[in-house]
Amino acid sequence: MRVFLASRNTKKILEMQRILAEHVPDVEVLGITDVDGYDEPVEDQPTFAGNALLKARAGVAATGLPSIADDSGLCVDALNGMPGVLSARWAGQRLGDKELADARNNELLLEQLRDVPDERRGAHFACAVAWVRPDGSERVVEGRMDGRIVREQRGSGGFGYDVVFVAREHDAEGLTSAELEPGEKDRISHRGRALRELAPYVAADLTSAD
Ligand SMILES: O=P(O)(O)OP(=O)(O)OP(=O)(O)OC[C@H]1O[C@@H](n2cnc3c(O)ncnc32)[C@H](O)[C@@H]1O
Ligand SMILES: [Mg+2]
Known part of the structure; x- marks a missing residue:
């Protein structure tokens, strides 16, 4: 069974495929780059769930396939929850070059938090994933990862703000994501x-569609 993954972020797509593959076997995933002239919606919603739904609905409209979309971001306590839904473009650019955008975003964030003491550097990543089927049924789930923002970038895995974020689970060693x-x-x-x-919902829907 084929599923459309409505994302342009290749590192995010890799993570999604890796996680899905463990729980939904035999799923063939298509992405935005498999669709000529894909019309990406503007991510203008105030919530992660709203943007995830927007992206997944656009996926169904463009491909007729059941579609999954992730909208996610970093919410920093000392910035009242920002960058939030603006995480991808926090430094203002709409650059094609993701690496450059990530680097600028991280530099700006660290600069904004320069005078924030260690005990007030709490933050969390938030993610909404939308699953939209061609029959119009929709489901959205959310997840979060709590932690803190460090003072310098470390590491080469992951993407985005991973280099400045230490999850609560790794607080003692201070390893960034x-x-x-x-x-x-x-x-x-x-x-x-x-x-x-x-x-489980994706697996059940795909099985019943076979
Ligand atoms: O919209 P698509 O095409 O899926 O790709 P995107 O990169 O624009 O994705 P979002 O609109 O959801 O923006 C999420 C941004 O939040 C940040 N982010 C989300 N999840 C992250 C993670 O696991 N690690 C580090 N940064 C993350 C990163 O800067 C992302 O670009
Ligand atoms: Mg985006």
Whole structure:
């Protein structure tokens, strides 16, 4: 059975495929790059769930396939929950180059938090995953990963803000999410938690559609 993954972020797609594959066997995943002239919606909703639904609905409209979309971001306590839904473009750019955008976003965030003391550097990643079927049925699940923002970038795994984020589970060693093995990030991540909650529904829907 084929499923459409409505994302342009190749590292996010890798994580989603990795997590899904463990729980939904025999699923063939297509992505935005498999669809000529894919019309990406503007992510203009105030919530992760709203944007995830928007992206998944666009996937169904473009492909006729059941579609999954993830909308996620970093919520920093000292910034009143920002960058939040603006995480991908916090430094303002709409760059095609994701690596450059990530680097600028991290530099800006660290600068904004320069005078924030250690005890007030709490943050969490949030993720909403939407599952939309061609018959119009919709489901959204959410997950989060709590932790803190460190003072310098560390690590080369993951993507986005992983280099500045230490999850609560790794607070003692001070390992950033970018320093974790992929399987360990999946185990504790916002995306892993949300997708594992969604997986049984995806598996059941795909089985009944066969
Ligand atoms: O919308 P799509 O095409 O899926 O890809 P995107 O990268 O634009 O994804 P979002 O709109 O959901 O923005 C999420 C941003 O939040 C950050 N982010 C989300 N999950 C993350 C994670 O697991 N680790 C680090 N940063 C993350 C990162 O900057 C992402 O670009
Ligand atoms: Mg996006």
